[in-house]
Amino acid sequence: MTLHLKTKITAVGPDVADLAEGGVLILFADGSPAELAEVSVLHRVEGEAAQTAPTVGTAIKVGDVSAEITAIGEKAWAKVLDIGHVVIKFTGASTTETPGEIAASEVDGAALTAALKEGADIIIGA
Template sequence: MHYYKTVISEVGPEVRDLLEGGVLILYADGAPPELAEVSVLHRAEQLHPEAPRAGSQLRIGEVSAFVTAVGPTAWNKVNEMGHVVINFNGSSTAERPGEICAQPVDTDALLAWIRSGTVIEIVDV
C-alpha cells in the first residue's frame, strides 16, 4: 500500500544544513518564505488517510529507510498542510508529536536525491 507519494518541486537554501543534522522538513508548495528556506517543497500525488506504521519504507529517490516511529499528530499535518518533519535518528519513539522517525541514512547519498523532480514515497512492505 502507498501511504504517501509526492514530488519535490523546490529545495530551500538551508535544507542541506538541517539534513546534515539528520532532519528533513517537507512543506507543500506555497509555504511561507521563512518556512520555504528550511524546507523541501513538494506536491503530493497520493496520500492515504491512514498513517504509516513502524516498518513501512520511506523512499527518497533511490535512498530508502524503514520508518521507526510516527508521532501522534504527524499524519494530520501531512493531510492538512503537506508538512512533516522526518528525523533520521532511528528512534522507536517520536520526540515531537509532528515528526516521523526513520533509520539513519547516508547523508551524501540522500543529498544527491534532494532535488526538483525526485519522488518521495512511504510504502508498506
C-alpha cells in the same frame, strides 16, 4: 503494503542541505511561507495521500535513498493530510521528540542531501 504518500519535490530551500546532512528532512506543500521554505523541501502530492497513517516498518524512499519508519508521532500524519507538512528524522529512534514528526532508520546524510533534487519522488509505503 499501502502506498501512503507519493510526492514530487518542487523546490529545495537554501538551508536544507545543512539539515539533511544531519538526517533531518522538513517537508512542506507548495505555497508554504517564504521563511519556512528556506529550510524545507517543497513538494506536490501526486494522487491522494492515504487517510490511514503509516506504521513502524513502512518504507520511506527519498530519490534513491531508502529507510523504514521507526516511530511516528500522534499528529504527524494529520499534518501531512492537512498542510503537507512533516519533519522526518533519520535517526533510528524508537520514539519521536514531537507529536508532529516521523522517525526513520538512519541514512547517510550526504546521500540524503544528494537525493533532494527538484523532480525527485518521495514515497512512503508500497
